[in-house]
Structures are given as structure tokens and as C-alpha cells.
């Protein structure tokens with residue numbers, strides 16, 4: 146790290162995000178008052194803060210409003226199929242271990258259709274950072290029930306309220322073996338940024354849930370007002386408790402939203418284990434390869 | 441942020457700066473107004489061009505240039521600049537592009553010689569010889585031996601083997617690995633292919649070079665797990681939703697699995713798509729002589745990387761070849777790609793024109809290069825009255841039938857489709873004008889026979905010899921079909 150004295154431009158005509166976003170695609174498709182733009186700023190701030198070269202970052206997303214992040218962030222970015230961002234990213238990461246590989250996708254994408262990939266990637270401790278934007282609903286398709294939709298909330302497929310209990314994302318991911326687990330809301334811009342820095346630095350499976358306002362479908366269906374109202378609501382309801390047990394902090398419509406970093410216990414990643422284990426074993430038998438040949 | 445100014449109030453001199461509002465980007469959410477800790481901002485009564493009320497600065501002297509408004513704005517519509525000389529901790533970023541604009545380096549295999557080898561193993565060895573160092577898969581009979589062989593071989597070559605939770609993940613992973621610059625493949629059978637089809641479409645749309653092996657078993661559904669069939673031939677063409685060109689290779693022996701797997705990788709690299717090896721449980725589980733030549737004698741084709749600078753590169757710009765130049769993740773191009781219909785920048789473009797140009801090119805990059813891709817083996821075609829069109833294992837069961845028919849005085853030609861897709865439409869058309877008809881034996885209830893019929897009509901007739909799989913044709917049924925066609929019986 147080098148300390149540079151730099152004079153900030155007097156009248157910068159450029160928004161500071163301009164180098165990190167595909168400005169030729171602005172304005173983005175997100176609704177007024179949607180938290181996704183704020184979350185994206187936190188992500189790029191975190192990459193800057195972590196001192197990672199943007200050329201060496203790959204962002205992979207599934208399908209949904211959140212997944213459109215991949216189309217706006219100016220790094221190598223892959224907008225894949227619904228639910229499959231994690232295995233796609235696993236392919237990138239294992240092929241080129243030098244890349245910081247980040248999955249940014251929605252709650253439905255990662256926990257419904259992609260749930261199986263998520264728990265297995267956590268179990269294997271694949272060196273990925275997964276940022277899940279939890280807006281409690283399927284935003285892109287118009288507000289259907291998600292595996293995160295709170296009990297008794299309305300959705301377009303729950304016109305008489307939802308009676309399925311939602312997943313507690315941080316608990317599920319922790320019990321699957323993730324080595325870094327945090328939860329924040331879109332209002333916690335600085336803490337969320339710091340958390341993303343820690344997550345990308347963790348050489349293993351990191352997971353961050355960002356509770357984020359979806360005014361257009363979640364708030365409208367549930368009479369929660371504007372994006373600002375939802376944000377205020379999150380602000381009032383959230384408490385920070387790093388020592389909370391992830392199993393004890395489910396999400397619902399009334400109780401406090403417990404935020405914090407709940408797990409930060411680095412363990413050898415999938416690749417480190419393969420490297421020292423399998424590849425280590427093989428290297429003891431350097432002649433394996435040759436012994437296979439027949440003249 | 442433009443600069444990391446220290447908040448005022450620490451006793452030092454006040455920071456001078458500016459709050460800049462990009463009014464036309466604002467969507468009027470009021471996040472900045474509400475959350476400014478010092479009530480600097482208010483809501484303007486003016487409308488911007490989108491019809492929203494942007495914020496306005498009402499208490500400039502209170503601003504501490506904390507940057508919160510900039511960070512919370514979801515629309516990148518407000519930011520601050522300061523005139524203060526600030527000490528900025530700039531982490532040193534080292535740019536290393538060790539293997540820029542080429543596939544990632546690999547450890548070469550030294551395996552060579554003559555072997556008594558199973559088809560599935562020969563497939564794995566073909567992939568290794570082609571330079572593939574990434575396998576993502578899920579076990580399934582009769583393809584598991586390919587995964588098992590890769591699990592054994594890849595660690596010797598510093599490659600990546602990963603057994604996934606399912607075939608959906610396997611297919612997604614090989615596309616990812618391919619974009620990272622590594623040749624990759626997966627191997628499965630019917631049920632697994634069915635799970636892969638959505639991501640096969642993604643590979644087609646993103647134009648990811650990779651190889652998918654289908655060791656066909658009796659189908660549909662779980663069908664005959666330990667037995668064979670050729671019933672996924674149409675799936676290899678039409679499996680994923682939408683139109684795209686398919687390349688499908690059909691080996692008839694372990695040696696040919698080895699050779700065609702190398703070719704499949706070469707074609708995948710050249711034409712940028714998932715290429716299918718359509719083998720079956722007989723060839724996959726058969727053990728025969730396989731010759732693996734020394735690595736330097738094997739012809740390898742790598743995808744064409746861009747030679748453009750990072751600011752000029754467009755991931756889907758098309759030159760003469762119809763195939764876009766490649767850039768891998770981490771080379772500094774910072775490009776975007778998506779399964780959505782996209783323009784040459786890789787950005788979503790939902791117009792009818794873009795849809796037409798993308799889909800047409802995905803089909804035509806294969807059909808218009810058919811002369812380069814197509815492989816057919818023909819014996820005694822000239823002057824033949826009846827031509828037996830066959831592929832894969834069936835190409836071996838037809839031999840005694842052809843011999844018997846010849847003994848009966850019928851002029852029979854043998855045409856083996858080594859590439860079933862792209863289909864040799866012109867060749868069949870041409871031959872249809874010279875012969876009485878075609879006989880198409882296959883281990884399904886008539887898939888490729890329909891293609892032959894489509895091309896042969898109306899000049900020659902086509903007779904399929906069907907078999908549902910799990911056994912092989914009775915060669916007398918094939919002889920009978922040849923006789924019927926030769927003698928013009930319906």
C-alpha cells in the first residue's frame with residue numbers, strides 16, 4: 146500500500162462511479178426508490194477499498210432485478226440463467242484462481258431455484274463471495290411469493306397472504322458451512338461496504354444478505370409505502386448484534402432485523418483442500434503419468 | 441467517492457467542497473434528502489426531464505461533505521467534490537496479465553501408445569489430449585467411467601475435477617470455466633442431458649466453447665439405465681428452447697471416441713459453442729484397441745482471441761467469419777455477456793432486428809460452414825440403388841445386412857454420418873436423384889430417418905428400420921428393408 150497525496154478535482158464533471166459502471170447503459174432499469182443502486186455502490190466501493198484490481202474481478206448473476214447488476218458493473222460480468230450463477234462462478238473461479246469471483250443475485254434466484262447449488266457451494270467452501278439481495282419477493286416477475294416472503298405477507302401468488310414459513314438465509318448458509326456470514330440492510334451503507342471487503346478477502350465461501358427495499362412490488366402489495374418508507378422501516382427495526390446466533394434471528398414483518406457479521410471463521414477452501422490433499426497425494430507418485438504410456 | 445474527506449467538526453479548518461446533483465438522472469426517491477445527517481438537502485419544486493423532483497441544496501454551509509448522499513443514491517445522481525488536499529491511501533494495484541489473449545496454460549499429457557481401452561475411458565483420454573483441463577459432472581450410468589477417469593487423470597495434470605450436486609450445475613460450470621479460458625467438458629446420459637438443456641442454450645447464446653458427451657441409454661425418463669439406445673438424436677438438435685446450430689459427432693468405436701473427442705474440442709473452439717459427442721452405452725462400454733499418438737502429433741485448435749485493445753473490443757462484434765473473437769475473464773477487457781438477446785457489446789437488446797441477427801447467426805455459423813464441419817464415410821455409393829444411412833453403433837450392425845443384400849444382387853451403398861448435425865442435406869438431395877431410396881436403421885422409433893426423408897423427397901423413398909433400444913437390430917429386418925426399397929415395394 147502506498148500513500149499518495151492527491152488533489153481532488155475542483156469541479157469534477159464525472160460521478161465517481163463512472164469508471165466502475167457501464168455508463169452507456171444508464172439510466173438503469175431499477176424503479177425509483179429501489180435499493181439495488183445503493184447496494185451496487187457499496188459493492189464497487191468495497192472492491193476499491195479492498196485494493197482489488199477491477200480487471201481481476203468477475204461478477205456472475207442469475208436472473209431477476211438484482212441479477213441485472215452484472216449488466217451495470219464494469220468488470221467481466223456474466224448474466225447467466227435463473228439460479229445457476231453459483232456453479233457458473235465456480236467454473237470461473239476454479240479455472241482461474243486469481244480472479245475475485247462474486248455472485249450477486251436475488252433471494253428467489255439463490256434460495257429457490259438455485260438453493261441446492263448454494264448449500265453445496267457453502268459446504269465445499271468454494272472461494273466465492275455471494276451477495277444476496279433480499280427484497281422478500283420475486284421482483285422481476287411482478288411480485289410472486291419467494292422462499293423469503295414473510296408469513297402473512299401478500300404477494301401476487303399469495304392474494305390471501307402467505308402461509309409458508311420463509312427461510313432464515315443466514316442460518317441456512319451457516320449450517321451449510323459458509324465461513325463468512327453477514328446480514329445488513331441497504332441503509333447500512335458503510336457497514337455493508339466493510340463487510341463486502343471482509344467477504345472478498347475471506348478465502349472461502351462468504352455470504353452477505355442485504356435486506357433491500359422493493360417499493361414497486363413488495364411495498365405496494367403490503368402497503369408499506371415508498372422505497373424511502375421501507376428504508377426507514379428497516380432502519381428503525383434493525384439492531385446490530387455480531388454475537389447473535391444466526392439460528393435465532395429469523396425474518397418476519399415485526400421483530401427486529403438483526404444485522405451483523407455472524408460468522409468469520411476462515412477454513413481451507415475447496416481448492417486448498419484439493420491442492421494439499423488430492424494433488425499432494427498424486428505428486429508423491431510423479432511417475433503416474435509416465436507409467437500410463439505403452440511403447 | 442471523489443475523495444475521502446475527513447468530516448468537519450474535528451477542530452480543523454472547514455473543508456471546502458461542492459455538492460453536485462445530476463438532476464436528470466434522479467428518480468426522486470428522497471433517500472439523500474432524508475438521510476443527510478445535516479439537513480443540507482431539500483426537495484426541489486422543479487421537475488427533471490423524467491418528471492421527478494430532484495433534490496436541491498438548501499443549507500450548503502451545513503454540509504460536511506461526508507458523502508452519505510452520494511453513497512445512498514440508488515441512481516448515481518448526486519456526488520460531492522472537495523478542494524481540500526486529502527491524503528488518500530491508494531493501494532498499489534499491480535497489473536499482471538501473464539497469459540493474456542490465450543487459453544490458460546496447461547500441463548501436457550505424456551500418455552501415448554497402444555491400449556486395450558474402454559470407450560468411456562478413450563473419451564476421457566481424448567479430452568485430455570485435446571487440452572481439456574476442467575471437468576464438472578454428476579455420475580450416471582453409462583457415462584460415469586468418464587467422470588471417474590477424469591477424477592484420476594486431472595490431478596496428474598494440475599487440472600480441475602469437480603463432482604457437482606447435479607447436471608444443471610455441471611453444465612453451468614463448464615461454461616464458466618470456458619469463459620475463464622480453460623477447455624472444459626461434461627459427460628452424462630439422457631436424464632442428465634435433460635437437466636442440462638437450459639444451460640446448453642446459455643452456452644449457445646453466450647457462445648461458450650465446450651464439449652458435452654451423451655452416452656445414450658434407453659429412454660425416455662430413467663428408461664434403461666444400463667442398456668443402450670440412440671433416442672436423443674433430435675434432442676441434440678432441438679433440446680434447448682430456440683433455434684441454434686448444433687454440432688453432434690457419432691463415434692462407432694473406442695478409437696473413434698478418442699479421435700472425435702479431440703475433434704469435438706477443436707470444433708467447439710473454432711465455432712464457439714457446446715459440441716455434442718452422441719455415443720451410446722455399447723460404444724461407451726466396449727473395450728477395443730485404442731492408439732494414442734504422441735502429443736506433438738495431435739492437431740489442436742484453440743479459440744481465436746481478440747487482438748484489439750481493451751477500449752476497442754466488443755465481445756460480439758462479427759467479422760467475416762461469423763464467429764466473434766474471444767476475451768477471457770481477467771484479461772482487462774471488462775466485458776459483459778448474457779443469455780438475453782444481445783448486441784455486439786453484449787448488452788441486452790430486445791428488438792426484433794437484434795433477435796433476428798443473433799439467432800440467424802447462431803444457426804448459420806454452423807450451416808454455412810458445413811463443408812468444414814461435416815464428416816461422412818461413404819462406401820460403394822456410386823451406382824448404388826439403395827443407400828443405407830447409419831451412424832454410431834448401428835453403423836456396425838448394418839455391415840452383415842449390406843453383405844447379404846449384395847449377395848442377393850442388390851447394389852447397396854453405405855453412408856455413415858460421423859457428424860449427424862449439421863445434417864448433410866445437400867448430399868442426401870444429390871444422391872436422391874441417383875438412387876431408388878434410403879434405408880435408415882437406428883435405435884429409436886425414427887428420428888434421423890425423418891431428416892433423410894425430408895431431404896430425399898420426392899426423388900427417392902426413405903425407409904426407416906426402427907428399434908426401441910436395449911438390443912440391436914435383427915440384420916434380417918435391415919435386409920428386408922433394403923429389398924423393399926430396391927424392388928419399389930411400399
Ligand SMILES: Cc1ncc(C[n+]2csc(CCOP(=O)(O)OP(=O)(O)O)c2C)c(N)n1
Nearest residue numbers: 208209210211227251252253254283284285
Ligand atoms: C428457469 C426459469 N424459471 C423462471 C424464470 C422467471 N423468473 C425470472 S426472475 C424470477 C424471480 C427473481 O426473483 P429474485 O431472485 O428474488 O430476484 P429479484 O427480481 O427480486 O431481485 C423468475 C421466477 C426464469 N427466468 N427462468
Ligand code: SF4
Nearest residue numbers: 175176179210284359
Ligand atoms: S421491482 Fe422491486 S426489486 Fe425490481 S427494480 Fe423495482 S423496486 Fe427494485
Ligand code: SF4
Nearest residue numbers: 476503505506507509
Ligand atoms: S455530503 Fe453529507 S452532509 Fe453534505 S449533503 Fe451529502 S449527506 Fe448531507
Ligand code: SF4
Nearest residue numbers: 466467469470472513
Ligand atoms: S437519492 Fe438520488 S435519486 Fe434519490 S432523490 Fe436523491 S439524487 Fe434523486
Ligand SMILES: [Mg+2]
Nearest residue numbers: 251252282284
Ligand atoms: Mg427478490
